[in-house]
Amino acid sequence: MHRELCRRGAWLLPLVLAACDGPQSALAPAGHEAEAVSQLFWWMAGASLVLWVLVVGLSFYASRRRERPWPARRAARLILVCGALLPTLLLAALLVFGLRLMPELRAPGDGLRVEVEGQQFWWRVRYVLPDGRRFETANEVRLPVGQRTEFLLTAQDVIHSFWIPSLGGKMDAIPGTTNRLVLEPTQTGRFRGACAEFCGASHALMAMSVEVMEPEAFTAWVERESGAATASTDGGAALFLARGCGACHTVRGTAAAGRVGPDLTHLGARPTIAAGILPNSPENIDRFIRETQAIKPAARMPSFGMLPPAESAAIATWLGSLR
Ligand code: CUA
Numbered sequence: 006m007h008r009e010l011c012r013r014g015a016w017l018l019p020l021v022l023a024a025c026d027g028p029q030s031a032l033a034p035a036g037h038e039a040e041a042v043s044q045l046f047w048w049m050a051g052a053s054l055v056l057w058v059l060v061v062g063l064s065f066y067a068s069r070r071r072e073r074p075w076p077a078r079r080a081a082r083l084i085l086v087c088g089a090l091l092p093t094l095l096l097a098a099l100l101v102f103g104l105r106l107m108p109e110l111r112a113p114g115d116g117l118r119v120e121v122e123g124q125q126f127w128w129r130v131r132y133v134l135p136d137g138r139r140f141e142t143a144n145e146v147r148l149p150v151g152q153r154t155e156f157l158l159t160a161q162d163v164i165h166s167f168w169i170p171s172l173g174g175k176m177d178a179i180p181g182t183t184n185r186l187v188l189e190p191t192q193t194g195r196f197r198g199a200c201a202e203f204c205g206a207s208h209a210l211m212a213m214s215v216e217v218m219e220p221e222a223f224t225a226w227v228e229r230e231s232g233a234a235t236a237s238t239d240g241g242a243a244l245f246l247a248r249g250c251g252a253c254h255t256v257r258g259t260a261a262a263g264r265v266g267p268d269l270t271h272l273g274a275r276p277t278i279a280a281g282i283l284p285n286s287p288e289n290i291d292r293f294i295r296e297t298q299a300i301k302p303a304a305r306m307p308s309f310g311m312l313p314p315a316e317s318a319a320i321a322t323w324l325g326s327l328r
Pocket of ligand 1: 123126164165166200201202203204205207208209211
């Protein structure tokens with residue numbers, strides 16, 4: 006029986022360990038704050054393991070030994086030392102260790118500010134540059150490596166939680182208040198962020214793509230991203246406006262200036278669409294336009310399956326060309 010259980014457990018081990026890596030793991034840190042989280046996790050897990058082995062070992066030992074009852078005073082002393090003193094010292098040590106790892110909540114950033122607003126079910130992302138310039142994007146966060154970026158988090162409707170596990174701990178985005186989080190990535194690369202607070206039917210479909218870049222590449226991205234869209238003004242552009250998409254979405258450089266849905270100005274340059282859940286391609290954009298409610302239940306955007314297929318395909322092609 007035991008051997009059988011162990012064999013099954015061994016099969017699961019690679020699966021468990023596989024979860025320690027990848028673009029969305031707090032145990033594969035790529036940022037200053039995430040390193041503290043992972044350090045705390047391993048120390049806590051290690052200390053718990055030692056304690057567990059100790060307690061289980063002692064109880065096995067006790068259950069197999071025949072001994073006369075202890076005198077009351079000796080038993081009381083054992084309970085005091087092992088039941089009160091030892092756990093208090095151990096937990097106090099772990100608490101002090103954990104508190105020392107906590108990020109300095111008031112520490113300033115290096116000048117770049119990102120205002121993030123949780124929506125049902127996507128992220129409005131507003132960059133405020135050190136020189137005061139602002140621009141908006143959605144479901145995509147890009148950061149310069151080695152710099153402390155300040156995030157100001159809020160939400161429009163219900164509580165969401167902003168979490169990029171590879172870069173740092175999570176922080177709630179709450180309607181009516183602004184929470185602050187500072188992240189300092191230490192490695193370049195692509196990561197994934199997620200909403201970590203149940204916020205409705207599509208909570209699990211509310212992610213974001215994260216890219217940490219070299220400072221020069223980041224500056225180049227900011228220059229492109231803050232400008233208007235560069236795209237052809239083909240049939241798709243006219244259809245986008247004629248079918249009313251611009252009432253909810255903004256595409257800078259066109260007449261579309263809606264504020265309800267995500268800004269689509271540079272949609273074609275984003276790695277994913279629909280808040281990090283589909284790879285970016287004209288086919289997927291078309292699918293999302295036609296089957297919105299099937300792909301993202303309870304989203305504010307209705308499905309536009311009533312559009313003639315040629316029209317939604319033209320709109321999708323145009324959106325995919327927005328750089
Ligand atoms: Cu937003 Cu869960």
